[in-house]
Amino acid sequence: MSTERIVAEEGAQLDFSRDMSYGDYLHLEQVLSAQHPLSASHDEMLFIIQHQTSELWMKLLLHELQAAMACVRRDELSPAFKMLARVTRILEQLVSAWTVLSTMTPPEYSAMRPFLANSSGFQSAQYRCIEFALGNKNAAMLKPHAHRPELLARVEAAWRAPSLYDESLRLMARRGLAVPASHLERDWTRPYQADPGVEAAWLAVYRDPEHHWELYQLGEKLTDLEDAFRLWRFRHVTTVERIIGLKRGTGGTGGVSYLRKMLEVVLFPELWQLRTDL
Template identity: 60%
Template sequence: MIKPYDPSEEGAQMSFDGRMSYGDYLQIDTILNTQKPLSTAHDEMLFIIQHQTSELWMKLAVHELHAARAAMQENRLEPAFKMLARVARIFEQLNNAWDVLRTMTPSEYTQFRETLGQSSGFQSYQYRQIEYILGNRNQSMLKPHAHREDIHAMLKKELDVPSLYDVALQLVHANGVDIPKAILDRDVSKTHVADEGVEAAWATIYKDPDKYWVLYQLAEKLVDFEDYFRRWRFNHVTTVERIIGFKRGTGGTGGVSYLRRMLDVELFPELWHVRTQL
């Protein structure tokens, strides 16, 4: 008879009385006890975990974006590139999560939708923080967070510093490709609007990548990330339409109509527009 495999015979730790375990380090008990369905519907657990895990991935995205922006401001571009690549892959994970949620049918969702009250992903402050970091700085979107002074203050503080794209344009200028002064001196609390001078700067870089290799890499890291971000938005729209059709969202938005409008938002507009002239 074959003897059962015993990892302890090869040195694996099997006793954790008074010692840190995997569950201790990751606070697994705390995490696994935060799912509190408000109905008896089977699929509410899926709905909760989908959104909780998405918030965890967004927390990591915020962590990486803050670090990438700081690295860019310090002209440490190689670490920044790695962080931006990681954020793109984070959004790939967020994209894959929609495939799981789409296994829920309209009939299953209606069994617990009323228990959500007015709560909605529209109110995710981490998602709003990500958009503000990237440069989509719609100040009207502060209103859903007015009831939380700490969150409102955090988001307001984000509007006072240059966005990731503002920092990228400053880098372009510092590395010998002119960016219009009006753009460099603009009010960073507002959303950047596509500018012909900025598009011309990116065109200069794309037409001579060997000369501007670092800036060329920066451009492609930004495009790569926004590509994944756009896919996430598209998957959001199609998932919502598949589950609730054109009903109004629980948070009061138009639902699919609101989400479709978000598909037109460009985070780094000139990097997409320049492709037409190359």
């Protein structure tokens, strides 16, 4: 059966002159015209699209993560679970994206690197909001955004707010678990510090999952999320090392040395420690 006949039989309308089209809805003209390579390198298009699409995925990740945190604050865990599961799937997409970028070889990157100047993923405001929302707080990370007041305000708001884990612990306390008061009201701009009392609260949940089913599910959703986030970080390190070795990053960081330090950051420490202590 020909394509023309299939279209005719299905009654498809191919004249979109009077209605909003696919391209109109998605603003594809603006999206697809936003790639402006500065070098003559063929491979710069890959570099640009890799980072632009990653920023789009991060936009969706933040959309889901912020909504999930709002649900946790309202004790509405069922929709929060769906959103957190989606965050994990988005992280899987971001992990896969590094596989595409890893096809760029060192000579190919070296040909375009001088045109990047000091621009770096280190300066991504969305990534910093994700880190802060997941609890990796660091006041020094506000500085890269100081030249853009609107971005600084957004990043600083995430820095000052309770993280997803902070909200989860407050929920546990509302559900009757003995979470230490020091972890319910504190300076949210400070990095999270593990506490035996918090682990004891999680252990109570994991030792009686039927009684604490929603909190048990929350613990596993958080573990899934950090598992995927670790993979994203790891693939970032290996991709950067594969392409630039141990050179310094364009944003002024140590490059691979800095990224390796980030691998040591544990976001939800008690959820990992309890597996040893169960």
